[in-house]
Amino acid sequence: MKMIKQLSLLMAMGVTVISLQGCSPEVGTKAWCEELKEKPKGDWTANEAKDFAKSCIF
Template sequence: MTKPVIRITTLIASISALFLLTACEPEMGTPEWCKMIKEKGVENVSAKEAANFAKDCVL
């Protein structure tokens, strides 16, 4: 293969991997999301996540 073909193939593979990895997180407010936040631990949760957790999972 030539270098441009290899670069394009690598770029497409990288973009595909990015989409696959970011699509795995559950939607905010769902029971799966609440479980994920509980397992994350207090030190790894952002302020926005904590507020949404309190609103959607506690109340």
């Protein structure tokens, strides 16, 4: 019974993570550019910086 509760909890956590990932705007869109502008530049990944330069500046 304990194992079933643990599996249920893990599944619920997985669904929550998957649903949160769907909330981010698509890379390169105006909404994504605006979201990234608000994020501290020190928290940007290298890929975000590259995509921002390619999609939002040029």
